[in-house]
Amino acid sequence: MVSSLIWRRHVPAAALLCVGLQTSLLPAQDSAAARAPATLLSLRDARAAALRLDPAVRVAQEAVAAAAGRERQAAALANPVLAYGREQTSRGRQANAQDIAQIEWPVDLAGQRSARVAAARFRREAAEARLAAARHALDAELVRAYIDAMSAAHRVQLLDGAYRTASEARRVSDERVRAGDVAGYAGRRLRLEEGRYAARLADVVVQARATRERLALLTGVPAERVAVPTLATADSTGTAFGALLDTVLARATVPLALTANHADSLVARALATRADLLGAQRDAQAGLADARLAARERLPLPAISAGYKGEHVQSGANAAGVSLYGFVAGFTVPLPLLDRRGGAVAAADATARQINAEADAVQRRITREVLDALSSLRSAEAERAVLQPFTGAESRLALSALQAAYAEGEITLTEWLEAVRAWQETELALLSLTTNIVLRRAELARAVGLSLFSSTDSTR
Template identity: 70%
Template sequence: MVSSFFWHRRLQAAVFVSLSLVASALRAQEGLALADARAAALRLDPAVRAAREAVTAAAARERQASALANPTLNYGREQTSRAGQSNAQDIAQVEWPVDVAGQRAARMAAARFRREAAEARLSAATQALDAAVLRAYVDAIRAAHRVQLADAAFRTATEAQRVNDERVRAGDVAGYAGRRLRLEAGRYAARRADAAGQARVALERLALLTGLPTAQIMVPTASAFDSTGTAYSALLSSALGSATAALRALPDVGDSLVTRALANRADVQIAQREAQAAQADARLASRERIPLPAISAGYKGERVQSGASMTGVSLFGFVAGFSMPLPLLDRRASAVAAADAIARQFDAEGDVVRRRVSREVLDALNALRSAEAERTALQPFAGAESRLALRAVNAAYAEGEIALTEWLEAMRAWQETELALLTLTTDIALRRADLARAVGLSLFSPTESNR
């Protein structure tokens, strides 16, 4: 009896040590901040660099489109002679086309819209990179927390195996229990190895995006065995930062979110600017049917000499002229028809983008609501009551009231519940970020964006 009581106390102490992790608060280790990871990725990402250069090129083309047409300098000399008489003329004049049809204004409008479309593409590339970095960062946090859960479960199984071996040697339990626990410890060891491998993959993915060495990347983690999920949820909320804050201010109505998305989304703005540029090209093609006149003005000098002994006469004056192309062979009808068709094409493509954006917003909202509903349904089974139930199961096993198989089933149920809660909590965080991006909100504050 004394030996049995001693081993019961030892097992209860081991259980108390393992379950003390349940009530531990957030244990956030200092590591790579999300804003720093995003800044490093922005410096590295070639798509963002290419989009920036595209904006520079579009701005240069816009400046070029506003340039006035160059004048033309013409110079000619004419010299004739007959029967001892000679005549020489020098004519210099400047010719300048006059844009009476507004071609330059249409050209400037098209270039301005394309520059705005390039800026929207830069915003889209930045938002895509922000989403990729945030997802990789959250995946790394989830993987690190899974490692902690697997470690805690493995330590609990190992401690139970050690205590049970001592009880076997004391003759309190059969040897089958020890062999069964060793098999269970192997199961938990395999899960721990799998979790560690997934954590390495998540860190390597984050390192690939940021260009930082994998060995130097550390992400914050929540306490293991956080059954209520509050610490882990707080950690993810902190990681999401401005995206979470922005989503809290959004109305939980699909139509309102769609309206916001149609006003904010970069791809919608790209489609609008491209359609406006095509319409400006159509106006330009129509105005190019109008011939542009050119005016000219200059100087004329003439020298007339009659006979070898006579003094020549010099005449000076000005010349002025007007020219107009005649649209006889090229009326530009086909060019106008092609430009109009392209403008209608971009309008139709804009409707496609707006429909797709509306669908994406509603899908993201429904996915978030579904995940939140699942987590709400699971939360009562993973809170304080779950901790009490697990403590009671361990106490019952220590007192010999339940069999080993019942204790193992209880431990598996607890671990599966924790993993399900971990998955749902992470999915909610990622789906909040997906909804923010679908609505067109920036995942980072302006302060973080300027880092």
């Protein structure tokens, strides 16, 4: 009984829109679009343009370059110190002059340089991870904007078909009114219904324009020239739209089969691959290296010196002077009497513990994101599985028959209105579910840490 009721109220409604599905996809093209025809923007081309334009990616790229420079600098050895001095003394007719030149070189016996290099290396790896996270975030935002634009274009297509179907029904009703078959109320009622569909069509056209503008902002392509893949007007069902989405995303290598995996395996994969977690872990390792460096800086850093010494002694005005030559060598070490570096060591240890706690927080957040994304995806797929049998080609054929029945006067205006509304609501609901499923699938892929695009795509 329930099946027959659904068939009577929902499935037959699909056919009435066939009459209106013979026009262009987006009637919202403005004069600028007419002057400059839109070109199809593939998802990969959009991604390449967005990567070149996105300031967050450029910031992360420069951060990697800066971290690499600091790593090279941390590995540099300390410069030697060249010192020169001259001493000249005299008393009476005696004179003494000394020239001393020496080089002093600090000796890292405590391993400060190795700890400094390790900290710089971890920070460079953290910067690289943040660059990967910025690209993944941009990919997710771009995929969402692209799918929203496709969904909005299809929504315009559905509402345009409904509007034209209402216009066709009003035309048929006007002919029947003139023939005296029905009262004038039917024509007036259909004019109101036509206005209702026109208002909804205008609203979704504005929404479609907004999605194109968002995509244009990400890619730098003018909004009036942005065109995304759409269905042929003769096949505008939600099922066909879902197949189109799968085709577009499969070309972009978005993972499509994630729900088959167990939640624990998805969480484990996310904890092993998420770039933001990797960056947090590298920051924690850099904090530990800083703590080791602070502890090693408590040890005095000695320095050795070696050089040349020349001395000239003049014992009298008429006596011959004596010149002496030789070398000098020395050893210096700071005395840790006033500064024991205790505060610096305590601060570095606390900072390392803080960064490690932040990495644990990132890990917990990622776990929650994966579980929430998986739960949302499975719920949406379950809803679509319930709705999908009542949409598609059969509902279109049934609604076409209903349209013909109304034209022949076999059904009432009320029955026709209910059929059109049922078809429209069902198809729009399926469209929303299909869009949400693909978006949630992409969100799950992002939460797991999978790249939404292949590694061979341009990343600059």
